[in-house]
Amino acid sequence: MAASGNLGSFRLPPLPTIRELIKLFRLQAAKQLSQNFLLDLRLTDKIVRKAGNLTNAYVYEVGPGPGGITRSILNANVADLLVVEKDTRFIPGLQMLSDAAPGKLRIVHGDVLTFKIEKAFPESLKRHWEDDPPNIHIIGNLPFSVSTPLIIKWLENVSCRDGPFTYGRTQMTLTFQKEVAERLTATKGSKQRSRLSIMAQYLCSVEHIFTIPGQAFVPxxxxxxxxxxxxxxxxxxxxxxxxxxxxxxxxxxxxxRKYCHHGLGMLFPAAQRLESTGRLLQLADVDPTLRPTQLSVLHFKNLCDIYRKMCDKDPQLFAYNFREELKQSRSKNQTKDSDKESCGL
Known part of the structure; x- marks a missing residue:
């Protein structure tokens, strides 16, 4: 079922179905790229409806593939749709959509992880951060291999108010493996609570709006x-x-699975680990016997604020990486062992 109420001005003419396009252009989902096509236009319409009212909106679609969601976006009466697709096999099918929607669809052959969107839309769309979100939306059914690194990149852009967020508080509607979607929205104490939960929720209001069964995708x-x-x-x-x-x-x-003080201890060099971890937890008012999944965003706010003060006092601290320290100590041990062997010990 298509979105109602905002379809009066524009409707795509009859076109080959996505399934027919896949046959026509001999498209196969590349397993190594974790591609999965969504062919059911009722579901692509639902994704677009859930993104909000797109009448006269400017939309940036990432990973359009054979163009299922692209069609639903165009039928939602948008002002302008920019799609960025890395895989050249999909460009002819997208070009067919562009021809069917003159002046509405711009196609860029590029990589969403490196594409610069800052100048892609008119300056007049920019809004102050405190204002309502701009009339720009990001929508995408991304390959699973790209979706997590991309959302981390975009969350950093939110924090710096750059990239897609130079226009203001641009909204995003994206697909993820169900498990990743659950991590993004997991609440304190949930089994799915993870690094991704905190990183997303301290910067955004995050909502898992619906789940699509795997059988709706090909493959x-x-x-x-x-x-x-x-x-x-x-x-x-x-x-x-x-x-x-x-x-x-x-x-x-x-x-x-361990108490949070174990992981937080990795912020500090071994020589000062015990003392500094104790001080961090005490000043942040965090119980060291809580598991990481039991920590709230407020707990993390306190931990980050205190850690920042500790870094300001000791400028070397932020650069410390416990993995590097581990590597160095392992290589020292290996050198000692080889010295012993060469000495016949």
Missing amino acids: KPEVDVGVVHFTPLIRPKIEQPFKLVEKVVQSAFQFR
Whole structure:
């Protein structure tokens, strides 16, 4: 069922179905690229409806593939649709859509991970961060291999208010493996609570809006797919640089089944680990025997604020990486062992 009420001005003419296009252009989902096509236009219409009212909106679609969601976006009466597709096999089918919707669809052959969107839309669309979101939407059914690195990149853009967020609090409606969708929206104490939960929720209002069964895709993935909607918050729940928040959160979830003090200890060099971890937890008012999944965003705010003060006092601290320390100590041990062998010990 297509979206109602905003279809009066434009409707795509009759076109080959997505299934017919796949046959026509001999398209096959590339397993190594984790591609899965969504052929049911009722579902693509539903994704687009859930993105909000797109009448006269400017839309950036990532990973359009054979163009199922692209059709639903065009039928929602948008002003302008920009699609970025890395796989050249899909360009002819998208060009057919562009010809059917003159002046509505712009196709870029490129990689969403590196594409610069900052100048893609008119300056007049920009809104102050405190205002309502701009009339720009990001929509995409991405390959699973790209979706997590891309959302982390975009969350950093939200934090810095650059990339797609130079226009203001641009909204995103994206597909993920159901498990990833559940992590993005997981609440405190949930089994799915993870680094991704905190990174998304401290910057955005995040909603898992519906789940698409795997059998709706071709080829059928082994998992169901979650559709997630993001609206950047006017004020982030943690007001520290993204990289600092990411480091604290990653450390906390380093040992997700252990008490949180184990992971947070990795923020500090071995020589000062015990003392500094104790001080961090005490000043942040965090119980060291909580598991990482039991920590709220407020807990992480306090941890990040205190860690920032500790880094300001000791400028070397932020650069410390426990993995590097581990590598160095292993290589020292290996050198010692080989020295012993050469001495016949």
